[in-house]
Amino acid sequence: MNAVERAPLAVTCGEPAGIGPEVVAKARAVAPEVPFFVIGNPAHFEGFGVATRVIDDPAAAGTDALCILPHDIPGPARPGRPDGAQAAGVISAIARAVALAQGGTASAMCTAPIHKKALKDGADFAYPGHTEYLAALGGVEQVVMMLACPELRVVPATIHIALEEVPAALTQAGLEATLRITHAGLRRDFGIAAPRIAVAGLNPHAGEGGTMGRQEVDWIADLVARLAPELGCFGPLPADTMFHAGARAHYDAAVAMYHDQALIPIKTVDFAGGVNVTLGLPFIRTSPDHGTAFDIAGTGRADPTSMVAALRMAWDMAGRRDGRG
Ligand SMILES: NC(=O)C1=CN([C@@H]2O[C@H](COP(=O)(O)OP(=O)(O)OC[C@H]3O[C@@H](n4cnc5c(N)ncnc54)[C@H](O)[C@@H]3O)[C@@H](O)[C@H]2O)C=CC1
Ligand SMILES: NCC(=O)COP(=O)(O)O
Numbered sequence: 001m002n003a004v005e006r007a008p009l010a011v012t013c014g015e016p017a018g019i020g021p022e023v024v025a026k027a028r029a030v031a032p033e034v035p036f037f038v039i040g041n042p043a044h045f046e047g048f049g050v051a052t053r054v055i056d057d058p059a060a061a062g063t064d065a066l067c068i069l070p071h072d073i074p075g076p077a078r079p080g081r082p083d084g085a086q087a088a089g090v091i092s093a094i095a096r097a098v099a100l101a102q103g104g105t106a107s108a109m110c111t112a113p114i115h116k117k118a119l120k121d122g123a124d125f126a127y128p129g130h131t132e133y134l135a136a137l138g139g140v141e142q143v144v145m146m147l148a149c150p151e152l153r154v155v156p157a158t159i160h161i162a163l164e165e166v167p168a169a170l171t172q173a174g175l176e177a178t179l180r181i182t183h184a185g186l187r188r189d190f191g192i193a194a195p196r197i198a199v200a201g202l203n204p205h206a207g208e209g210g211t212m213g214r215q216e217v218d219w220i221a222d223l224v225a226r227l228a229p230e231l232g233c234f235g236p237l238p239a240d241t242m243f244h245a246g247a248r249a250h251y252d253a254a255v256a257m258y259h260d261q262a263l264i265p266i267k268t269v270d271f272a273g274g275v276n277v278t279l280g281l282p283f284i285r286t287s288p289d290h291g292t293a294f295d296i297a298g299t300g301r302a303d304p305t306s307m308v309a310a311l312r313m314a315w316d317m318a319g320r321r322d323g324r325g
Contacts, residue, residue: 006035006322007107008061009314010069010097013040014112015119016077016086018292019302024112025050026304027311028066034315036110037061039093042068044077048300058105071096079298082115087122090114094130098137101283107318108284110310115292116160128160131278134285142174143280144181146253147263147289148313149270152243153190153253155182156262166258170202170215172223178255179224183231185279186252189317198242198251199224199235200261206236243269263289272305275313284317286310 014020024038025048038045042054045066053065061067073089094114100106111130119125127133135143146155157178158169179197186195200206201220203213210217220236227233233255241247242254243265256262266274267289274289288306296302 006315006318007105008058008067009034009036009311009318010058010100010106010109011036011038011311012093012097012109012111013038013044013071013073013090015082015090015115015292016041016044016073017080017082017118017297018113018115018294019290019297020112020292021045021077022048022297022300022302023288023304023307025052025066026302027307028063030304030308031311032063034311035061035063036311037067037069038112039069039071039096041073041077041089042070044073058100080294082118082122084118084122087119087125091119091123091125091133094133095137098134098283101285102138107322108286108314110307110314111285111287112307113288113291113293115294130285130287131159134278134281138281138283140280140282142177142181143278144178144185146182146185146277146279147266147274148190148277149266149274149289149309151245151269152248152266153186154262154266155253155255156257156259157255158258160259163258163260167202167215170257172219175199175220175223175255176227179227179231179233181280182253182255183233185277189277189279189284189320190252191320192252195232195253196251197231197233198237198247198254199233200239200242200254200256201236202257204238204240206238272303273309274306275310277313277317284314284321286314286317 021044051065071093097109101109186192201216207213207216276287278285
C-alpha cells in the first residue's frame with residue numbers, strides 16, 4: 001500500500017493504435033501524487049521518454065515509474081492503424097480492471113480511449129462504449145455518463161444511439177433514473193450537499209409550448225416538477241441558452257436529452273481538461289473526455305491534460321469514498 005494506504009488506480013491501455021498509451025505515459029510524469037498501474041502490453045509504452053517498470057502484482061505499483069501490469073495484447077502498436085488481433089485483449093483489459101476495482105486491489109479504474117469500430121470489427125464488441133460495457137460488467141441496469149470540468153458538468157440522458165432513436169429512447173422512468181443517479185453522484189463523489197440540476201428540453205426552445213415538439217409539455221415538465229423538491233432539478237430549459245457562463249452559475253450539473261446536446265458545450269468550454277465519469281456503478285471509473293485521435297497518434301503531440309484530470313478525479317473520489325479525500 002502507498003502512504004495513505006489506498007490501493008492504486010487501475011488504468012486500461014485503450015486502443016494501442018491511438019494516443020492512449022502516450023497520454024498514460026505522459027500523465028505519469030505530470031501527476032506524481034497519484035499511484036497507478038496500467039494494464040497493457042509493456043512494449044506499447046516505450047518511446048515516450050518515461051521510465052517504465054513491469055509488475056506482476058498491483059500492490060507493487062508506485063509513482064517512481066510507469067508501472068505496467070502485462071496483459072495479452074499481441075503485436076506492436078501501429079499508430080493510426082488498429083490491429084484486429086488486439087481487440088480481444090483491449091476488451092479483456094477493461095474487464096480485468098473492473099475485477100481489480102471490485103475486489104479492492106485497485107481503488108478505482110481509469111480508462112484510456114478505445115476505438116469502438118475497431119473493437120467491433122476485431123472482436124465483435126457488443127457495446128457502443130465503455131459506459132454500456134461497464135454497466136453490464138457491474139451488473140447494473142442504468143448508469144449515467146457525466147462529463148465534468150471545473151466550469152461545467154453535463155449528463156446526456158441518452159448516450160450512444162442514433163439521433164433518430166432519441167425520442168423513443170427517452171422515457172419517464174429512464175429520465176427519472178438519470179436524475180436520481182446524477183443527484184446521488186453529485187452528493188457522494190463531488191461533495192455537493194444540495195445539488196442543483198438543470199434539465200434541458202429536447203426540442204428547439206424547449207418545445208415553445210408545444211409548437212415545436214410535444215415531449216416537454218406532454219411529460220418532461222411534469223416529471224421535473226414532481227422530482228424538484230427531492231432532487232433540486234428544474235426545467236426543461238431551452239438547450240441553446242443554458243450553457244453560457246451566466247446560466248451555468250445556477251446549476252451544478254446539466255442533464256441533456258442526447259449525446260451531442262451535452263458534449264458539445266463541455267468540449268467547447270474545456271476540451272483539454274474534461275473528464276468522463278460513469279456514475280451508478282459499484283466501482284469508480286473515470287476517463288479522459290477525448291478519443292483515440294488517430295490523426296496525431298505516433299507524432300508525440302498528444303496532450304495528457306485530460307488523462308491527468310481523470311486520474312486525479314478518480315483518486316479524489318476514492319479518497320472521498322474511503323473517508324480520506
Ligand atoms: N472514452 C473513450 O473510449 C472515447 C472514445 N472515443 C472514440 O475515439 C475515436 C475517435 O473519436 P473522435 O471523434 O475523432 O475524437 P477524438 O477526441 O479522438 O479526436 C478529435 C480531435 O481532437 C484531437 N485530440 C483528441 N485528443 C487529443 C489530445 N489528448 N491531445 C491533442 N489533440 C487531441 C484529435 O487529434 C482530433 O483532431 C472514435 O472511435 C470514438 O468513438 C471518443 C471519445 C471517448
Ligand atoms: N463521447 C463520449 C464517449 O464516447 C465516451 O464513451 P465511453 O466512455 O462510453 O467509452
